[in-house]
Amino acid sequence: MSPLLVNGRTEKELIKACLLQDRLAQRDIFNMYAGKMMAVCLRYSRHRLEAEDILQDAFVKVFTHLSEFEYTGSFEGWIRRIIINTAIKNNQKKSVSHEEIGLENIKEDSAGPEVFSALSEEEIIKLISSLPDGYRMVFNLYAVEGFSHKEIAELLNIEESTSRSQLVKARRVLQEKVHELYRVAI
Amino acid sequence: MNNIDKMFRNKLEHLSVDVPNGAWENISNRLPQQKQPYRFWWTIVSAFLLFLVSYLGYFILNDNINKIHETNIRVDLPIVSDTKAGIIKINELTAISSISSEAIVPSNTKNVRQPLSEIENLKSNDDINIVYQDDVKNMSGSGNSSMAEIDKTEELIFNRETSETTLISNELNNKKLKYSRVITFEMPYAKEKPAKACPFVTAHQDKSVDVYFSHDFPMKSLTSVSSDYDGYKNMRQQTEKTMYSFSAGARFGYNLSYKWNLHTGFNYSQINEKFEYIDPESNQTRIITIKDYVYTNGKITDSIISEEKVIIPGTTKLKVYNTFRSFDIPVIGRYTLLANKKLSLSAMAGVYFNLSLVEKGMILDSDNSTPISITGNQNSESDIFKSQLGLSGYGAISMAYHLTSSLDFLLEPNARFQTESMTTGDYPLRQNFNTFGISTGVRFKF
Numbered sequence A: 001m002s003p004l005l006v007n008g009r010t011e012k013e014l015i016k017a018c019l020l021q022d023r024l025a026q027r028d029i030f031n032m033y034a035g036k037m038m039a040v041c042l043r044y045s046r047h048r049l050e051a052e053d054i055l056q057d058a059f060v061k062v063f064t065h066l067s068e069f070e071y072t073g074s075f076e077g078w079i080r081r082i083i084i085n086t087a088i089k090n091n092q093k094k095s096v097s098h099e100e101i102g103l104e105n106i107k108e109d110s111a112g113p114e115v116f117s118a119l120s121e122e123e124i125i126k127l128i129s130s131l132p133d134g135y136r137m138v139f140n141l142y143a144v145e146g147f148s149h150k151e152i153a154e155l156l157n158i159e160e161s162t163s164r165s166q167l168v169k170a171r172r173v174l175q176e177k178v179h180e181l182y183r184v185a186i
Numbered sequence B: 001m002n003n004i005d006k007m008f009r010n011k012l013e014h015l016s017v018d019v020p021n022g023a024w025e026n027i028s029n030r031l032p033q034q035k036q037p038y039r040f041w042w043t044i045v046s047a048f049l050l051f052l053v054s055y056l057g058y059f060i061l062n063d064n065i066n067k068i069h070e071t072n073i074r075v076d077l078p079i080v081s082d083t084k085a086g087i088i089k090i091n092e093l094t095a096i097s098s099i100s101s102e103a104i105v106p107s108n109t110k111n112v113r114q115p116l117s118e119i120e121n122l123k124s125n126d127d128i129n130i131v132y133q134d135d136v137k138n139m140s141g142s143g144n145s146s147m148a149e150i151d152k153t154e155e156l157i158f159n160r161e162t163s164e165t166t167l168i169s170n171e172l173n174n175k176k177l178k179y180s181r182v183i184t185f186e187m188p189y190a191k192e193k194p195a196k197a198c199p200f201v202t203a204h205q206d207k208s209v210d211v212y213f214s215h216d217f218p219m220k221s222l223t224s225v226s227s228d229y230d231g232y233k234n235m236r237q238q239t240e241k242t243m244y245s246f247s248a249g250a251r252f253g254y255n256l257s258y259k260w261n262l263h264t265g266f267n268y269s270q271i272n273e274k275f276e277y278i279d280p281e282s283n284q285t286r287i288i289t290i291k292d293y294v295y296t297n298g299k300i301t302d303s304i305i306s307e308e309k310v311i312i313p314g315t316t317k318l319k320v321y322n323t324f325r326s327f328d329i330p331v332i333g334r335y336t337l338l339a340n341k342k343l344s345l346s347a348m349a350g351v352y353f354n355l356s357l358v359e360k361g362m363i364l365d366s367d368n369s370t371p372i373s374i375t376g377n378q379n380s381e382s383d384i385f386k387s388q389l390g391l392s393g394y395g396a397i398s399m400a401y402h403l404t405s406s407l408d409f410l411l412e413p414n415a416r417f418q419t420e421s422m423t424t425g426d427y428p429l430r431q432n433f434n435t436f437g438i439s440t441g442v443r444f445k446f
Helices: A011-019 A023-044 A048-064 A075-093 A113-118 A121-130 A133-144 A147-154 A160-185 B003-012 B023-028 B038-063 B116-119 B164-173 B227-239
Strands: B073-078 B085-089 B105-107 B127-132 B153-158 B181-186 B209-226 B241-243 B245-255 B260-296 B299-340 B343-360 B362-364 B371-373 B390-402 B408-416 B428-443
Touching: A011 A023, A011 B227, A023 A048, A023 A075, A023 A121, A023 A133, A023 B023, A048 A121, A048 A160, A048 B023, A075 A147, A075 B105, A121 A133, A121 A160, A133 A147, A133 A160, A133 B003, A147 A160, A147 B299, A160 B003, B038 B209, B038 B343, B038 B390, B038 B408, B105 B164, B105 B241, B209 B227, B209 B241, B209 B260, B209 B408, B227 B241, B227 B362, B227 B428, B245 B299, B245 B428, B260 B343, B260 B362, B260 B371, B260 B428, B299 B362, B299 B390, B343 B408, B390 B428
Parallel strands: B085 B181
Antiparallel strands: B073 B153, B085 B105, B127 B181, B209 B245, B209 B428, B241 B260, B245 B260, B260 B299, B299 B343, B343 B390, B362 B371, B390 B408, B408 B428
């Protein structure tokens, strides 16, 4: 299979050109991945403006640290990792303390997986964005990105047990919110 | 991972959404600015130097009023009978100057004869005192009174380029003036020898040899044959940067006419540039020597040495200095714009016939954008660059400072333009170098 060409250049050629500060190549790389990365940013932020800031900060890092990309994995994965790190740092910079929701507030008749399947991507992103910062981070990292609790603990500078409990709480909050949505829809 | 997690991952993992407008512009503004090409500054510097030399040359040459006139100077000499000798002072000589009778001022000088040799040795801008002696027996009157016997006005015509002082003297003496008089001329061109400025005097010193060295600042032009190669062109522009270059040579000059000269000879030019490339996929192969010891009863009894190749991925920065050497025959015409005894200013234009072009160094390959050698006898060279450049245009402003009657110091802001691409027709980019330079040298005239 021949490599994907963007304006006559493969991804590898674009990366090489970006290393030389070729602005056209940088724009091509941005256009290639911006849509996917914006979706990632939306999941890690509470609103769209925050997601846009993360996206821009992250892509500036991508281009200024491109020489550190070692081709050991996919370029998309490398960019995604920078997006996630940027989102985490952005979250840590916030002076607002993490919101905490006790397990006792979660209702027992939460929605099941079949209800989630009926939701659109936009609704799911909105649901995740509505989670408290700590829950949102842990849920994204574990459920979507596939990090282990140990890795999450290192990334967020928290205990592994904290990561586990926040994941459980995040799931339950999501179920609760979906249940409410479903009930309103009915 | 439970079912909810899986459902989220499946729905979100490859999700793509609209990107906000203006996001790229904001990012682009925050990225390191691409460096302003240095050729912009060199263009400004070259233009400034060209202007400076032209201005200085013009200013110096015009500081003296010694402009070259090819016309005769006509002096209308009045015949005046005055009681005392007169002084005629001509403040300004133009192509045609007249001395009216009113210009005669009484003087007490009389019966003085100045040796002609002294007159002849006078140089430009010096006053020439030409004294005429005639019969003083007819002199009458004294003090400020004058006889004012003006019978007629005679006309003297003499050529500046001849021995005009002698001519004047002889002509005036032939008038058999009644009374002594002193006539003072400002004669900028009253000199025995012609100005040792360019152009050469065709009678002698009509040949010359120039030896020069030029400090060159090249500007590279890359043009892609189709838009498919714009990316490759950008990469080459980013990896190659022109540097200080030079040219040197010798040329023979022959004076064709009063102001026209023809020069030809031999020129060597070397254009330098720096090729810098960061290879993000550079794998370094290292050989590791492994020594395994064999123990028997706790003691080393033998050892086994083996070698293993290890490939270490990394980034390599490649820096190569490229050179483009050309050997040319210049054929240049030179026209003298202004000249005096110290300086001359000429305009030069002509062509360089290229004999040979030799490259050395590295550029990016048009197929896979990896570095390849362009050095003469190595690969790919024959496919990319021509071995001969064809014609180049040359233009210069040449200022010559006359050190001695046969030796000039030269200062020449110059420009050279390649009319043809250095690359072959098979190569997807057209490459030209245009250079601006400041040339210094000496001119021997014989």
